[in-house]
Amino acid sequence: MKKLKNWDNKTWLSSKSYISQFNKFLKTKINFNKNSKILDIGCGRANIISALQKKYKFKNRPIGIDVIANKEVKKNIIFKRVDALKYLKKHEKYDLILIKQTIHFFSKTNLNHLLNLAKIRLNPKGKLLIFSLKTKNNKIPCFKKMRKNLEKSLKRDETLFKIIKKNLKKISYTNFNFKVNISKQKYVRMIRERYISCLLNMSNKEINLGISEIKSKYKNQIKFTDTLKCISCRK
Template sequence: MVSLKNWDNKTWLSSKDYIKSFSKFLIKNSNLNSKSEILDIGCGRGKISGNLYNELKLISKPTGIDIVDHKDKDKRIRFKKSNGLNFLDKNKKFFDLILIKQTIHLLKIREIKKLIKLCKKYLKPNGVIMVLTLDPYKNEIPTFKLMNSKLKKSLNRDKKIIALLEKNNKISKTKKFIYKVKILKSKYLQMINDRYISILLEFDLNQIENGVNEINSNFKKRIIFKDKLQCIIISRNV
């Protein structure tokens, strides 16, 4: 799996307002309570699951797994350095919520099928899997030309993944999470340099530099857009 070290590091994704807003979305669209068991696949620094621990006054710490063991990970989660498939192959615990936020596109189709099958195996009767991807139809992520081309290809694959999930699973509902982002252009340029999104990982330094210059020319000092996610909610029974 591709390693993303900066996706949730000092961006709007790590802001208290975003985390609070997203946590509220998760609680509203699930059956969580203080006794709930939560698994966050691709948790990053675990700030979202950590916030859920506080919001719900959870008895048990959420379990967060990621292939990168960040030094500044949230202490309110039980962290395991692993990927979803390896973890669930050895798992014996059942969960009320399995969260897969903006990571499923990094897997091959056969891996996605196996992952969802394993997730359903370890769901409690009223539990749900929540799979979130960038909205592939009305995305507003600020891009430069080459980045936009890569993003379109990635979003087209997301459409296929969503179609696969809807075909092979019992979908209880589909929701959208929308967060209005206001960010200084200088900060967003630093995020580009840090390759905060997976489509930037294969770009060389010259391509990144050209992209930064392009965004610097095309956007105002303050960038405003809507970060839109599509959420597929899957129950245990097919």
């Protein structure tokens, strides 16, 4: 798969409101304190753990790892450009391991490796939180070809959820909902910058056709709910 670079590049996923609502949701799952140790796998620009660090001033700065080092990656965290599987083979233990919208980059076998290693890297009371797009009736605005690709990827995600369920015990499910209200112009820019994996392998021609479709299909302001399934697991 080509590399995803613009996922959180000035999109609703990097907005103050999204990060603050997301971190409020995390607080319902984790009792953060100054000693909490956090690892974010596939952290992108590290907006989430950076905001957590600002709020809780952890003694150990959260660690964010990603295979891509974005220029704008936040400075108040420790960023490492490394593959998750490689990183998890060594290093310390964490109270929270966060894997947000990243599992679809892994093969089924590697996902099992990732989960096995993540379990080893959790402190006794630590939690692993996995977030992924909801697979049924997903509301992300799409053009036809994009919807087709997205549905295919969501179908594969369902298989990945089964692997997770089999691998992890003491598992619970909840949803994180965020109400998106974005101008059509901004959303078109996000599509042009291929903000989501289902756009990565499309040709420029397909993207341009898709943009025309979005322009005629949606009003100037696009509103929808972005829903993530949250899988929570204790050691």
